[in-house]
Amino acid sequence: MSDYNKLKIVESVPQKGFFGHPKGLFTLFFTEFWERFSYYGMRAILVFYMYYEVSKGGLGIDETTALAIMSIYGSLVYMSGIIGGWLADRIFGMSRAIFYGGILIMLGHIVLAIPGSISMFFLSMVLIVLGTGLLKPNVSSVVGEIYSEEDHRRDSGFSIFYMGINLGGFLAPLIVGEVGMKHDFHLGFGIAAVGMFFGLLLFVLTKKKNLGLAGTIVPNPLSPTEKKKVYSYIGLGAVLLAIILVITIQMGLLTINAFINIVGILGILIPTFYFIVMYKSEKTTAVERSRIIAYIPLFIASVMFWAIQEQGSTILASYADKRTQLEFAGLSISPAWFQSLNPLFIIILAPVFAWLWMKLGNRQPSIPKKFSLALLFAGLSFLVILLPAYFGGTDSLVSPVWLVLSYFIVVIGELCLSPVGLSATTKLAPAAFSAQTMSLWFLSSAAAQAINAQIVRFYTPETEMVYFGVIGCVAILLSIVLFALSPKIQGFMKGVR
Incomplete structure (x- = not known):
């Protein structure tokens, strides 16, 4: 997108009206709030729905397989962001992609809300994966569009936006988790569908007034001839994929384990391919190529961080259900409620971090150093959760305080990485790949969860200490390496801080 269009977009957005930030931040804040409410509400009960027995309202899937499916599902959700980013950049813009x-997403949750078979379950997953791929990267990219590149409010704005994400993530497990776990899984999924409907309604009603031109300009549009070719390729590809799926499933070649392995490979190959394409593109300038080089170690650090953080909905969810004392201080705790801890701590701490970065100004740590701190805290969060097994063994139930402490520590790291990473991505992105680079940022989570799908099978009560200890120590070691390389990485950023 040209500098002229960027300026034109910023001028079209009312620059005051939401806590000293552009008015469009209100629309994006609450659209993402409701989308995250629906997603995290569904996710809070999904793994339990998969491995609970049919007599308890679940699907009766083997627990290890259910944990792997959960990781693969999370990987595909973020992997599909590449498709959403490309469609926004080349065909219909970010605003329509969000809609x-x-x-x-809403249709996917409606399908989950209807009692059915495993086939219905996988259909809902396809709808939610594709929908999140369209919405998630593009709503974050529009946040970047409503600020000028020199606007000092930018990082603070992303922190506020991130708080909106987590406000939805905090409320959803409490509400959907309570209904889904204690009453009916399908009713819980229905509440998630209603949440997405509210998000859509708010976006449609307020976008014109608050967002101006943000999200409406296609940065790198296809020509009419190119569009015809693309539509033909998409149609042909869909038909071929359907044929391949039918044949391989009938022949017994495409099993759940085989699919998990395929996604694991794609989780590494797709971001690698994208880095190469952006770096070699004729539309990428010399300065932008240098910034892409700087982005690579940040991406690797992000993969390591999310590999730990995302296990909050898999390994730690199972830990809450099977290893934690759920009768505590006179309360009966639902295992789904622990999914609210991460967003709760972010809601509390996000304003503190937003204020801190604003207060420090040019004295704040560089982006690479913030990422190294994130890895340090992620590693420590896993070292903390191995302590109960060290002191009391793996046979007895442990106090929920250990889980609370682990979630709290990883959140400190998350606030050093996630909102900072969103902001850094909008700054380091090549102009011709703006939405797609945001999709690439979310691919770090896709890669992390694709890796998780492979490693969760090594977790058992007997291997608990080794599992948490090895992963935690690797994260801390990578943190030290990244901190040492920070000045060199900063140099490749060409003025971006």
Whole structure:
């Protein structure tokens, strides 16, 4: 997108009206709030729905397989962001991508809300994966569009936006988790569908007034001839994929384990391919190529961080269900409620971090150093959760305080990485790949969860200490390496801080 269009977009957005930030931040804040409410509400009960027995309202899937499916599902959700980013950059813009994505997500949750078979379950997953791929990267990219590149409010704005994400993530497990775990899983999924409907309604009603031109300009549009070719390729590809799926499933070649392995490979190959394409593109300038080089170690650090953080909905969810004392201080705790801890701590701490970065100004740590701190805290969060087994063995139930402490520590790291990473991505992105680079940022989570799908099978009560200890120590070691390389990485950023 040209500098002229960027300026034109910023001028079209009311620059005051939401806590000293552009008015459009209100629309994006609450759209993402409701989308995250629906997603995290569904996710809080999904793994339990998969491995609980049919007599308890679940699907009766083997627990290890259910944990792997959960990781693969999370990987595909973020992997599909590449498709959403490309469609926004080349065909219909970010605003329409957000709208179409919200509709698909809502339909996916409606399918989950209807009692059915495993086939219905996988259909809902396809809808939610595609919908989130359209909505998630593009709503974050539009946040970047409503600020000028020199606007000092930018990092603070992303922190506020991130708080909105987590406000939805905090409320959803409490509400959906309570209904889904204690009453009916399908009713819980229905509440998630209603949440997405509210998000769509708010976006449609307020976008014109608050967002101006943000999200409406296609940065790198296809020509009419190119569009015809693309539509033909998409149609042909869909038909071929359907044929391949039918044949391989009938022949017994495409099993759940085989699919998990395929996604694991794609989780590494796709971001690698994207880095190469952006770096070699004729539309990428010399300065932008240098910034892409700087982005690579940040991406690797992000993969390591999310590999730990995302296990909050898999390994730690199982830990809450099987290893934690759920009768505590006179309360009966639902295992789904622990999913609210991460967003709760972010809601509390996000304003503190937003204020801290604003207060420090040019004295704040560089982006690479913030990422190294994130890895340090992620590693420590896993070292903390191995302590109960060290002191009391793996046979007895442990106090929920250990889980609370682990979630708290990883959140400190998350606030050093996630909102900072969103902001850094909008700054380091090549102009011709703006939405797609945001999709690439989310691919770090896709890669992390694709890796998780492979390693969760090594977790058992007997291997608990080794599992948490090895992963935690690797994260801390990578943190030290990244901190040492920070000045060199900063140099490749060409003025971006």
